[in-house]
Amino acid sequence: MKSIKVGLLGIGTVGSGTFNVLKRNQQEIAARAGRGIEITMVADLNTERAKELTNNEVEVVSDANLVVNNPDIDIVIELIGGYGIAKDLVLKAIANGKHVVTANKALIATHGNEIFKAAQEKNVMVAFEAAVAGGIPIIKALREGLTANSIEWIAGIINGTTNFILSEMRDKGLDFDIVLKEAQRLGYAEADPTFDIEGVDAAHKLTIMASIAFGIPVQFDKAHVEGITKLQATDIRYAEQLGYRIKLLGITKRTDAGIELRVHPTLIPASRLIANVEGAMNAVLVRGDAVGETLYYGKGAGAEPTASAVIADLVDITRLATADPEHRVPHLAFQPDAMADTKILPMAEITTSYYLRMHVTDQAGVLADVTRILADSSISIDAMLQKEPADGETQTDIIMLTHKTQEKNVETAIAKIENLATVVGKVTKIRLEELN
Numbered sequence: 001m002k003s004i005k006v007g008l009l010g011i012g013t014v015g016s017g018t019f020n021v022l023k024r025n026q027q028e029i030a031a032r033a034g035r036g037i038e039i040t041m042v043a044d045l046n047t048e049r050a051k052e053l054t055n056n057e058v059e060v061v062s063d064a065n066l067v068v069n070n071p072d073i074d075i076v077i078e079l080i081g082g083y084g085i086a087k088d089l090v091l092k093a094i095a096n097g098k099h100v101v102t103a104n105k106a107l108i109a110t111h112g113n114e115i116f117k118a119a120q121e122k123n124v125m126v127a128f129e130a131a132v133a134g135g136i137p138i139i140k141a142l143r144e145g146l147t148a149n150s151i152e153w154i155a156g157i158i159n160g161t162t163n164f165i166l167s168e169m170r171d172k173g174l175d176f177d178i179v180l181k182e183a184q185r186l187g188y189a190e191a192d193p194t195f196d197i198e199g200v201d202a203a204h205k206l207t208i209m210a211s212i213a214f215g216i217p218v219q220f221d222k223a224h225v226e227g228i229t230k231l232q233a234t235d236i237r238y239a240e241q242l243g244y245r246i247k248l249l250g251i252t253k254r255t256d257a258g259i260e261l262r263v264h265p266t267l268i269p270a271s272r273l274i275a276n277v278e279g280a281m282n283a284v285l286v287r288g289d290a291v292g293e294t295l296y297y298g299k300g301a302g303a304e305p306t307a308s309a310v311i312a313d314l315v316d317i318t319r320l321a322t323a324d325p326e327h328r329v330p331h332l333a334f335q336p337d338a339m340a341d342t343k344i345l346p347m348a349e350i351t352t353s354y355y356l357r358m359h360v361t362d363q364a365g366v367l368a369d370v371t372r373i374l375a376d377s378s379i380s381i382d383a384m385l386q387k388e389p390a391d392g393e394t395q396t397d398i399i400m401l402t403h404k405t406q407e408k409n410v411e412t413a414i415a416k417i418e419n420l421a422t423v424v425g426k427v428t429k430i431r432l433e434e435l436n
Contacts, residue, residue: 001034001035002035003030003035003036003037003038004033004035004037004038004074004075004314004317004318004321005040005041005072005073005074005075006037006038006039006040006041006057006073006074006075006076006077006314007039007040007041007043007067007068007070007073007075007076007077007098008039008041008042008043008067008077008079008324009043009067009068009076009077009078009080009086009089010043010044010079010080010081011042011044011049011050011053011054011079012044012079012304013302014039014079014103014130014303014306014307014310015042015044015053015077015079015292016053016303017302017303017304017306017307018077018079018306018307018310018311019039019040019042019053020303020304020307021307021308021311022037022038022039022307022311022314025311026038027313029311029314029347032315033314033318033319034165034318034319037311037314037315037318039058039077039292039329040058040059040072040073040109041058041059041061041066041067041073042054042059042060042061042067042102043057043059043060043062043063043064043066043067044060044062045062047060047061047062060210064080064085064089065089065092066091067099068089068096068098069092069093069096069284071096072367073098074098074099074321075098075100075240075269075314075317075318076093076097076098076099076100076101077088077100077101077102077310077314078090078093078100078102078104078107078369079102079103079104079310080102080104081104081106081107081185082104082105082106082107082110083110084382085108086102086104086107086426087107087111087115090102090107090115090126091114091115091118094115094118094124094126095118095120095122096117096358097122097124098124099124099125099127099129099317099321100119100124100125100126100127101126101127101130101308101310101314101317102126102128102130102131102154102156102239103128103130103131103306103309103310104128105128105130105132105201105204105205105208106129106204107389108128108131108204108208108218109203109204109205109207109208109218109220110204110220112208112211112217112218112331112332113217113218113424116331116332116336117336118332119331120325120336122199123325125282125316125317125320125321125328125331126318126331126427127313127314127316128185128208128313129167129309129312129313130306130307130309130310130313130333131204131205131208132158132205132208132209132302133156133158133205133282133284133296133298133300133386134160134282134298134299134302134305134306134309135299135300135304135305135308135309136211136283136284136288136296136297136298136299136304136309137296137309137312138156138284138296139208139209139212141286141294141296142154142209142212142213142286143329143332144329144352146286146288146290146291146294147288148291148304149288149289149290149291150254150288150289150290151213151214151254151286151287151288151289152253152254152287152288152289153251153252153253153254153287154206154209154210154213154251154252154285154286155249155250155251155256155266155274155284155285155433155435156202156205156206156209156249156250156251156254156282156284156285157247157248157249157274157281157282157283157284158201158202158205158206158250158282158283158284158300159196159199159201159202159205159248159276159300160188160279160280160281160282160299160300160301160310161183161188161189161190161196161197161201161209161280162196162197162199162202162227162248163247163248163277163278163279163280163281163282164183164189164279164280165179165186165188165189165228166228166231166236166246166247166248166265167278168182168183168235169231169233170221170236170240170245170246173233173237174233175232175233176228176229176230176231176232177255180193180197181200183298193248193421197227197228197229198227198229199225199226199227199248199263199264200225200227202248202250202263203220203223203225203250203263204220204237205250206250206251206252206261206263207219207220207223207261208278209250209252209284210252210259210261212332213252213254213433214252214254214259214340214342215320215332215334215338215340216259216285216316216339216340216341216342217339217341218332219261219344222261222344223261223262223263223344224261224262224263224264224346225263225346226262226263226264226265227248228248228265228418231246231265231430232428234357234388234397235355235357235428235430238355238357238385238397238399239267239355240270241385242267242355242383242385242399242401242431243269243270243271243277244268244269244270244355245267245268245270245275245276246265246266246267246268246430247265247266247268247274247275247277248263248264248265248266248313249263249264249265249266249268249433250262250263251263251264251266251433254388255345255351256283257343257345257349258342258343258344258345258349259342259343259344259345260275260344260345260350261344262347262350264430264431265430265431266430266431266432266433267355267401267430267431267432267433268432268434268435269371269434269435272435273295274295274435277297280299280300280301281297281298281299281300282297282298282299282300282301282355283295283296283297283298284296285435293435317369333365347407348406348407348408348411349406349407349408350406350407351404351405351406351407352404352405352407352431352432352433353382353401353402353403353404353405353431353433353434354401354402354410354429354430354431354432355395355399355400355401355411355428355429355430355431355432355434356399356400356401356402356414356427356428356429357398357399357400357427357428358370358398358417358423358427358428359395359396359397359423359424359425360395360396360397360398360422360423360424361394361395361421361422361423362389362395362396363422365422366420366422366423367386367398367400368377369420369422370398370400370417370423373416373417373420374400374402374411374413375417376413377402377405377409377410377412377413377416378405378409379402379403379405379409379410379413380403380405381400381401381402381403382401382402382403383400383401384398384399384400384401385397385398385399385400386398386399387399395424395433401432402432410429414427414429
């Protein structure tokens with residue numbers, strides 16, 4: 001049977017990994033796919049480098065339009081990234097009747113609805129396993145492996161850069177700025193790490209998983225996005241003393257009121273497996289009504305781990321290309337006409353527990369004032385840690401863990417606590433999830 005011809009847009013880290021893995025394992029991949037899969041054309045602005053990486057074995061061009069318009073190309077792999085030219089090229093490829101594989105989470109999270117609609121109209125597939133958690137097959141698990149379940153919630157460590165930084169802060173007791181510089185030196189963080197450290201990258205990935213889990217359109221603009229730049233080593237240390245670890249989590253939950261879609265630093269019990277995911281590794285915890293909790297762990301980035309996901313998509317498309325389009329696995333797991341318009345909850349309406357740290361004057365009545373304010377806002381205390389002031393000091397820290405309550409209640413209470421004459425500065429608030 002004739003081999004599937006693939007055009008590759010962008011041969012950077014992931015692109016070169018995809019080319020090398022596909023070439024190295026070509027016989028095994030062909031045996032699984034039922035026919036050969038070969039990259040025959042590569043587009044990259046740096047043509048000399050592209051020729052070197054491909055050993056001059058394929059046609060190399062600088063204009064990606066030549067790939068998406070080539071009638072001999074069956075599948076286009078988009079590894080350019082970003083929202084602009086990548087979107088235009090993907091839509092052109094679809095318009096030309098070509099299937100698309102992409103690792104571009106930003107593109108899918110922001111323009112996925114438009115892209116999937118165009119693909120449906122042209123009876124082609126858009127596969128994006130590599131867009132979330134690198135080599136971990138979480139999209140396939142959610143879309144196919146857990147299809148019998150009503151998904152209740154997902155909680156994921158889905159950005160390796162921030163997980164590395166938080167691991168180092170905990171292990172070495174260092175502040176964020178110092179660890180970020182070390183992460184950049186080691187290559188775990190980009191020169192401009194904004195998308196990672198501010199939670200945007202994780203929110204792109206969470207948006208995609210939420211759509212598949214709950215059958216809703218991708219709605220990145222409704223996600224709450226909060227990074228780790230304001231985290232202090234002090235809070236990581238206090239959390240440890242209370243039996244918790246702090247991770248940047250992407251959390252999405254189905255509730256009676258709507259769907260929670262949020263990324264933020266989170267306290268997790270140290271006994272949970274996901275709390276012990278260290279360094280640049282990723283992990284996604286999924287709870288389904290039938291299966292209970294399942295955990296998916298592995299490398300969330302890198303040339304060959306991500307290439308593994310890209311090639312898995314190539315194999316899936318090769319297997320299903322001749323199938324009746326009506327009987328292929330839908331892009332977002334649910335049939336397009338069965339997608340729901342469920343409300344995405346604003347943060348004020350989400351319900352969770354909280355870690356609160358306040359710096360106070362060490363005098364009688366402070367604790368009573370704080371607990372009265374919390375009680376007035378219907379917030380009950382689960383645990384408390386009060387530090388003795390250091391010798392000669394007149395101020396100290398009070399740390400409280402609350403039971404579950406609505407975010408708006410906590411915000412109201414914090415505003416009143418900060419107005420107390422005995423409270424110094426701002427109250428630190430970090431959300432807490434038991435994940436059980």
